[in-house]
């Protein structure tokens with residue numbers, strides 16, 4: 001039987017942060033310093049939570065700008081703001097969410113032309129008033145660092161040695177956001193992060209797509225013929241597999257934690273027989289030469305990253321949004337078909353469906369009467385669809401999905417990355 005551990009309270013997290021931050025701040029990497037039993041499911045794991053999440057998401061649509069003092073779609077009389085506080089467990093979320101800029105406000109709002117929204121505008125500013133701190137997995141020069149910079153141009157990027165640590169950094173208020181890869185156009189899904197999304201209670205607040213342009217890096221003076229080994233992140237090795245062969249490199253491939261970490265390893269250990277696959281920026285940072293440029297098998301190689309925060313953002317309808325959900329069902333054979341048809345009938349496009357085995361890992365479900373039971377599911381399904389939770393079609397589709405499933409959680413509703421991109425451009 002799995003028992004849920006108490007989530008760290010904000011006070012606890014802040015005390016912890018005060019103790020640890022001086023040690024971890026600046027260039028030091030955040031390390032996994034403690035372990036806690038991961039919660040099986042967080043906010044939105046049961047029907048009541050999910051319903052209130054949906055109610056909040058649907059009742060506070062900025063484009064309508066109406067007072068939402070009347071009853072909300074969950075059928076109670078709380079204001080949307082109260083609901084946010086209830087779901088997130090503290091009132092600060094309300095203030096936080098009000099920081100989202102809406103078409104200019106204040107005395108001179110009318111004279112200003114409407115400013116185009118950026119992804120970072122839609123995400124609340126940090127409560128501490130300083131630079132946004134963004135956790136990523138890897139060391140400086142990693143693609144994840146570049147993705148953090150693309151998502152939040154003025155952020156302080158905080159390197160973490162594992163994905164799990166990046167999640168924890170946000171949960172413990174050491175970072176304000178985490179930016180993590182979820183899929184690559186060549187290598188497919190990064191399953192570890194799908195599993196972690198489920199085990200942690202962070203919300204997806206945005207996405208960025210980063211063109212990934214790999215280089216073969218070695219110590220200055222080293223020639224290709226000297227190489228017996230190439231090291232990199234497993235995804236990067238997979239993305240360059242054919243090109244390595246075409247380059248005539250008869251080398252052992254070895255996986256390490258991240259691309260820039262591989263470059264650093266070659267440089268620090270003065271390895272003349274080893275090359276790293278990493279970015280041009282990693283070459284500059286660690287003093288390596290570029291032996292081959294653009295070695296990814298597909299020039300359109302792109303990795304999709306998601307931005308995670310402690311609070312959800314308010315979904316809107318005035319620009320394209322995506323919503324990510326995860327669900328499971330424990331009976332019936334046509335459930336998946338029914339779920340997918342809930343979107344198809346409403347003309348909602350699905351951009352991604354991913355199934356993850358969840359065998360022998362019990363999930364604690366809590367019903368409306370607060371009675372908990374442990375259930376086993378064979379698979380969890382992750383679905384991304386192109387609609388905002390502020391869109392009635394999405395609300396209706398999810399209400400229907402809820403009928404067919406035993407577990408449903410909205411991971412986030414967030415602006416789609418619409419950045420125009422050309423394969424030849426270097427993203428890093």
Ligand SMILES: O=C(O)C(=O)C[C@]1(C(=O)O)C=C[C@@H](O)C=C1
Pocket residue numbers: 137138141142143144145181184190212233235236257258259260303
């Ligand atoms: O190792 C890095 O530089 C990363 O940021 C990780 C990562 C990944 O996990 O997929 C990110 C983008 C590339 O697809 C290759 C590696």
